[in-house]
Amino acid sequence: MLSGGGWMPSGAEMFVRYAYPPNERGYCGPADTGSLLQYGREDAEDAGFRVVAQAFTGAWPYLELIAAAAGIPDPLDERVVEAYWVGNELLDQVSPTALGTSMEELFRRSVGQFSKLALGGVTNGLAHHSFHVFCIYPWVGLLGNERMHSHALNVLDKCRIREAQVVEIADGQVTVESQPLIYDEGRLALGPAVRQVANGGVTNAATTSSAVDGPGLVDGLAVGHRVAVHWDWVCDRLTEEQREALGRHTAHHLTIVNDRAD
Structure with a gap:
């Protein structure tokens, strides 16, 4: 850990x-x-x-x-x-x-x-x-390529650092809730919050890990904590200041992309 x-x-x-x-x-x-x-x-x-x-x-x-x-x-x-x-x-x-x-x-x-x-x-x-x-x-x-669209959107969503909230911890795994990236009418945005659970078992759920082979990336997590997630790993707890900064910079670059597409 x-x-x-x-x-x-x-x-x-x-x-x-x-x-x-x-x-x-x-x-x-x-x-x-x-x-x-x-x-x-x-x-x-x-x-x-x-x-x-x-x-x-x-x-x-x-x-x-x-x-x-x-x-x-x-x-x-x-x-x-x-x-x-x-x-x-x-x-x-x-x-x-x-x-x-x-x-x-x-x-x-x-x-x-x-x-x-x-x-x-x-x-x-x-x-x-x-x-x-x-x-x-x-x-x-x-994203506009019908054959590549789903894969491209999935990569973008998982590669970005996204804020999430811990909603459950069980058996060393962490279930979080976060807003996924969506693509609607040619524009990228954050969609309604969804839950992601590490051990699966939830319809259309992704997997989020905080530990593998013993060591994890973060300890001391508790339900309610705000965390950063990267490629389905919980990377760190976020302070209020960090939450604001992450959200602001993500929104800034989404705006650049959407304006460029107009």
Whole structure:
């Protein structure tokens, strides 16, 4: 359990909590999907962990960008990590020019060019995970494709960091309630709240995990807690300030996407 017991700096611990879920599925980060948790269990050297963190080629450039703009030496500083995954005031210090330059470099390394679709979101975008999901990833552009629509919407919903409320805890699993992403008349929005239960058994329910193979990402959860969910994992408890920031930045980038579609 990643319980913040001093096993690694708090910023690095937060990075693990949010980065592990997609890494566990093989979507990003090092091929050795257990390496993030292993560093935590063994209280490994920070330098080794930093190499692993830098293998997340989607998230790491944003951390570097935010840290540089804020004059913070360490991209794994807790304030920097929080800014990217959840959102805070540091995002206001990243200029659109700096964000655009960073994205151009990222695309140049990965696909050779910066797409016109992504370019449309940079002007008003912020260096937040929801920007990367909605404005940079190609999935929004596939929502109008009848064959790819359901898959694209599912990826967007699970890849974004979403707020949820814990409604039940049983047998080490957590049932949460959250608003899913919906696509209606060519626009993305948050739909009515639904429950997701880890062990299934609920019609049309997804699976949300807080633990696997013994260790989990969060401890001390209780019914009523507000939490962040990423790829069906409960990543962290959210303060009221974090809830507001996450909701505001998600809404901001949904607006950019919807305005671009008009």
